[in-house]
Amino acid sequence: MLTSKERSFLRSLANTLDPIFQVGKEGVHEDNLKEISDALEARELIKISVLKNCLMDAREACHEICDAIGADPVQVIGSKFVIYRKSKEKSKIELPKAKKRRDA
Incomplete structure (x- = not known):
């Protein structure tokens, strides 16, 4: 689960990304999931678009994937969404650390 600070950092990185996958009329299926998982292992952060003829909206597709x-x-905006998963082998993105609270 991402903190709001981490999510904000990842949103800023995703601004320049182009969608590399599309969810179409058939929705999400096993082949898509395998390709998306492989892309996340390589890139950690990807953007996906949902086509207009898809029966599910972007939020539903995002949560299912x-x-x-x-x-x-x-992030989910319009027909596009961004997802993140830390790479198991070669992590590229360093998430910001939460500041420790000082109790006086």
């Missing part, structure tokens, strides 16, 4: 492959949703 994230639940199936163990990713974290970062």
Whole structure:
């Protein structure tokens, strides 16, 4: 689960990304999930678009994909969404650390 600070940092990185996958009329299926999982392992942060002829909206598709492959949703805007999953082998993105609270 991402904190709001981490999510904000990832949103700023995703601004320049182009969608590399599309969810179409058939929705999300096993082949898509495998490709998305492989892309997340390589890139950690990806943007996906949902086509107009898809029966589910972007939020539904985002949650279905994230639940199936163990990713974290970062942002859903219109017909596009961004997801993140830390790479198991070669992590590229260093998330900001939470500041420790000082109790006086």
